[in-house]
Amino acid sequence: MIYHGEPRAQRYLLVADSVHQWKLEISAEEASKLLNGLLEVASLSRLNADSLSRDRRLDVNPSVKSQPAPTTGLQGRVVYLVMVDSTGVADMGTYSTVIASDSLVEADARRVAAGSRFKPGMEAGHPVRVLVCQTISWLLGPPH
Numbered sequence: 431m432i433y434h435g436e437p438r439a440q441r442y443l444l445v446a447d448s449v450h451q452w453k454l455e456i457s458a459e460e461a462s463k464l465l466n467g468l469l470e471v472a473s474l475s476r477l478n479a480d481s482l483s484r485d486r487r488l489d490v491n492p493s494v495k496s497q498p499a500p501t502t503g504l505q506g507r508v509v510y511l512v513m514v515d516s517t518g519v520a521d522m523g524t525y526s527t528v529i530a531s532d533s534l535v536e537a538d539a540r541r542v543a544a545g546s547r548f549k550p551g552m553e554a555g556h557p558v559r560v561l562v563c564q565t566i567s568w569l570l571g572p573p574h
Contacts, residue, residue, distance in 0.1 A: 465531055490552035492518075492560050498545040500568050506535035507567045510543060516557040518548040528563070539566050 446453035456464070492514050508531070513524040520543050530536035543564070551560035 468529060488551045488553050488558070488560065489555065490549075492548045492551040492562050494564070495547045495549050497547075498542055500535070500538050500542055500566065502534050502538045502568060504532060504534055505568055506531035507565060508536055508539035509563065509565045510539055511561060511563050512543050513559055514548045514550060514562045515559050516550050518550045518557075520544060520546055520548070520562075521559075524561075535566075535568055538568075542566055 444453060444455045495518060509528040511524075511526045511528060513521040515521055522540075522544050525540060525543055527536055527539070530539065548562065550557035552558065
């Protein structure tokens with residue numbers, strides 16, 4: 431990478447506004463901290479079926495029954511939305527990533543969602559199709 435005519439080995443993030451003539455340059459470490467902060471806020475939002483469907487009041491919100499283990503071996507986090515049908519299966523045609531720390535963990539999140547089985551949401555005693563927001567975190571083992 432060349433920066434101001436000099437070779438530069440360090441990665442960084444540059445955000446610029448050409449209309450107001452300002453720019454912000456942050457290091458890779460600072461960009462990682464910023465992304466992790468955004469992911470933390472996104473995962474804390476905990477959207478549920480009631481907030482996503484104003485006309486519907488569920489007796490029971492959907493929950494994860496079984497889920498395949500992530501396989502990337504990387505550290506990261508993904509927040510995604512997917513419709514879960516009345517049988518507890520994710521409709522992958524509705525899958526949407528809200529935010530992801532890395533494209534590799536994003537691809538793995540899609541695989542995990544496709545293999546997940548949910549206890550469906552219940553309305554008036556009957557299972558119903560519901561939009562689910564889920565956060566998946568890949569954590570490295572404890573430091574030695």
